[in-house]
Structures are given as structure tokens and as C-alpha cells.
Amino acid sequence: MFYLLNILIQMKILLDKCSLFESLRPFNDLGFVPTMGGIHKGHLSLINKSNRLCKITIVSIFINPKQFNNKKDLKSYPRNIDKDLKILKKTKKVDFVYLPRFEDIYENKKKSKIKINKNDTILCAKYRKGHFEGVLDVMERLTKIVNPKKIFMGEKDFQQLYLVKKRLEKKYKAKIIPCKTIRNKNNVALSSRNSLLNKLNLRVAASIYKKLVNIKKNIKKYKNISKFLNNQKVKLKNNYKIKIDYLELRNKKNLKVSNKTNNSRLFIAYYLNNVRLIDNI
Ligand code: AMP
Numbered sequence: 406m407f408y409l410l411n412i413l414i415q416m417k418i419l420l421d422k423c424s425l426f427e428s429l430r431p432f433n434d435l436g437f438v439p440t441m442g443g444i445h446k447g448h449l450s451l452i453n454k455s456n457r458l459c460k461i462t463i464v465s466i467f468i469n470p471k472q473f474n475n476k477k478d479l480k481s482y483p484r485n486i487d488k489d490l491k492i493l494k495k496t497k498k499v500d501f502v503y504l505p506r507f508e509d510i511y512e513n514k515k516k517s518k519i520k521i522n523k524n525d526t527i528l529c530a531k532y533r534k535g536h537f538e539g540v541l542d543v544m545e546r547l548t549k550i551v552n553p554k555k556i557f558m559g560e561k562d563f564q565q566l567y568l569v570k571k572r573l574e575k576k577y578k579a580k581i582i583p584c585k586t587i588r589n590k591n592n593v594a595l596s597s598r599n600s601l602l603n604k605l606n607l608r609v610a611a612s613i614y615k616k617l618v619n620i621k622k623n624i625k626k627y628k629n630i631s632k633f634l635n636n637q638k639v640k641l642k643n644n645y646k647i648k649i650d651y652l653e654l655r656n657k658k659n660l661k662v663s664n665k666t667n668n669s670r671l672f673i674a675y676y677l678n679n680v681r682l683i684d685n686i
Contacts, residue, residue, distance in 0.1 A: 416494045419503045422512075422550055428501060429551070434460040437553035437579070439544065442466040443483040443597025444492045447587040451557040454584055456498040459555055463501040464493060465547060467510065472539030478681070483600045503551070510546050517542040521568070527660060528564050528672055529683065532650040537568055544569050545576075553579050561586040561594050563670065563685045567660055586684075588614075594684045606677045609645055613675070616641060617686050620652075621671045630654060630664050641675075650674040650681075 419425045429435065436459030438451045448464075455462040466489060473479035486504070493499045519541045521530050530537050548556065556579050558566045570581040587595050591611035599607065620637050627633040638652040652673050656663040663669040670685040 416490075416499050417501050418490070419501055421505065421509050425501075425503055425550060429461075429463070432461045433554065435551065435553040435555075436462045437547075437551050437556045438462065438464045439547055439556065439558075440464060440466055441468045441482065441597065442486065442489050443600060444489040445587075445595045445597065445599075447559055447561060447595040449492075449496060450587050451559060451584045452493075452496060452498050454582065455555065455557045458582070461500045462498060463503060463551060463553070464499050465503040465505070465551070467503075467505050467543070467547075469510075469539060469543040470507070471511075471542060472536050474533045474535050481601060483597050510543065510550075513546075519545075519572075525568060525660070528651055528653065528655070529674060530564065530568075532674060537565070540565055541568060541572050544573060548573055548577050548579055555580050555582050557582050557584055559584050559586060560685070561596070562683070563657070563672070564660065594682075596682065598680050598682065601680045602678055606680075609647075609677060610682060613641065613645065613647075613673075614684065614686075617671055617673060617684070621654075621666060621686060624654060624666050624671075631662070648676040650676075 417428060419428060436455030438448065438455055440448050452462060452464060466486065468479070468482055468484065470479055490502065493502055517538065519538045521537050556573070558569060558581055560566060560583050566581065566583055573579060574581060589595060591607070592614045593599065593607055593610040602610070620634070624630055624633065634652050634654065638649050641647065641652070642649050652671070654663050654666070654669050654671050655661060657668055657670050672685045674681060674683045676682070
């Protein structure tokens with residue numbers, strides 16, 4: 406019966422909470438893939454994993470204004486819902502797409518009390534004030550609405566994954582499932598924001614990725630890692646004429662500054678063509 410239902414259901418679009426509650430009621434093995442649209446192969450890898458591990462997959466597309474600390478960034482964020490829906494439908498792996506309006510999510514106007522603690526005010530939390538407060542707030546609201554068993558999130562946004570896991574798994578039944586970063590053929594991490602880059606920018610991003618790999622390889626040779634990374638940061642800045650928010654080696658379990666490459670990731674955030682890109686390797 407269940408499989409029959411599943412076959413009959415194509416890809417249902419849900420425009421508000423009420424229709425979502427109604428449609429999802431029969432299902433409890435739900436995999437949830439929250440996105441802001443601009444669907445690319447990174448998102449599709451999350452969907453594939455959800456499809457493998459859960460009976461039903463629901464994708465949300467919601468550009469959450471509350472997580473943008475910069476109005477221009479929100480305005481220029483890529484939006485193409487028709488194209489997104491076509492891509493999602495073609496996968497045949499998405500059962501539901503939730504496309505809420507702002508009011509559907511923020512109907513309960515209670516101001517969020519979420520505060521990122523001091524130890525976590527690092528990397529993007531340090532450079533994008535209010536960003537993760539907005540992310541955690543919307544993720545909590547979406548989780549309450551969708552009530553999934555598993556939430557699939559990308560390691561490309563490693564700090565987001567870390568903070569969401571820490572907060573949500575304490576309060577809700579949902580398990581956060583990390584998914585590997587998907588890259589283009591030149592190893593640039595896929596991102597919706599890449600559509601705002603030109604060919605030259607993408608070549609620069611590919612070259613920066615290569616440099617990061619080299620930097621990580623060479624870290625072992627240096628005693629004073631933070632000094633080495635600071636020097637490398639200056640070099641990257643000067644060579645590529647880019648603004649860099651951070652270049653830091655951190656432990657992947659607790660995000661503390663690390664002085665060894667084992668269990669660590671090298672984190673970077675930089676601007677190309679006024680587009681802020683992040684990566685970690
Ligand atoms: P976004 O639409 O950018 O908010 O991303 C939605 C989800 O897709 C987040 O969990 C991201 O971490 C994940 N994601 C974005 N880009 C990639 C990528 N290149 N590889 C894997 N996951 C990604």
C-alpha cells in the first residue's frame with residue numbers, strides 16, 4: 406500500500422503549513438533537505454542521500470531574509486523557482502517541495518532568543534553578525550513544521566552544520582546527516598552564489614582551491630601554524646587581490662583552533678567579485 410502510494414505521488418508542491426500537515430500526516434520516515442533554491446548538484450547529492458535513507462524526501466526552498474546580514478546580498482541572491490522545480494522533478498527522488506512564504510514561517514512573531522555563545526562566535530559567526538542566529542531560528546521553525554526523522558546538510562557549510570546539529574539534536578527527534586561537499590570539475594565547491602561569478606572568477610576560485618590544498622599539505626612543516634597561516638593569508642590577498650575574512654585550521658569535532666592537520670579542516674571565507682565564498686578542506 407505504502408509503495409503504491411509512493412508511486413502515485415509525483416512531486417507535490419506545498420505552499421503552506423496547512424497543506425503540508427495534511428499531506429505529510431501519513432508518513433513518519435521523512436528525510437528533509439532545507440535549501441534556499443538555486444538548485445545545483447550539491448543539493449542533489451543531499452536529495453540522493455535522503456532518498457537512499459528515508460522513505461519520503463521533502464525539499465524546502467525558502468530564502469530566509471533573517472539570516473542575511475547584508476541587504477545587497479539578499480537582493481542579489483539567485484532566485485529561479487521554475488528552473489529549480491524542473492530540476493527537482495527530473496530527479497524523481499523528491500516527494501514534496503515546500504515553498505513557504507515569509508508569513509508561513511514567521512507567523513509566530515515571538516522574537517527569537519537564540520544567541521550564539523562566545524566560544525562559537527568564530528569564523529562566519531564572527532564576520533557575519535546575526536547570520537547564524539537567523540539560520541538556527543529558521544531551522545528550528547522548519548523542523549517544528551516538517552517534523553522530519555533526518556535532516557540532510559552539506560559539509561560545505563561546515564559551521565552551519567555544526568551549530569544546527571548542536572542545537573537541534575538536543576531538542577528534536579531529527580538527526581542531522583552530514584553530506585560531502587560536491588565540487589565542479591576544477592574543484593570549486595558548488596554554491597548557488599557561483600552563478601554570480603564570471604568565468605575568470607571561477608578560474609581564480611579553482612586556483613585558490615589548489616593553493617589551499619598546498620597550504621594544508623605544508624602546515625605539518627611549521628611549528629607556529631597561526632603565523633604560517635597569517636603569512637599565507639597575506640600572500641593570497643596580494644596575489645589574487647581579494648578580501649579574506651579568515652584562513653584558519655580548526656578541529657572538525659569542536660571547531661577549536663588546531664595545531665595539527667589530523668581531524669582538522671582548513672577554513673576560508675573570501676570575496677570574489679563582491680561575492681562571499683566559503684570552503685573547507
Ligand atoms: P543553500 O541552498 O546554499 O542554503 O544550501 C542548502 C543545503 O545544501 C545546505 O545544507 C548546504 O550545506 C548544502 N550544500 C550547498 N552547497 C553544497 C555543496 N557544494 N556540496 C554539498 N552540499 C552543499
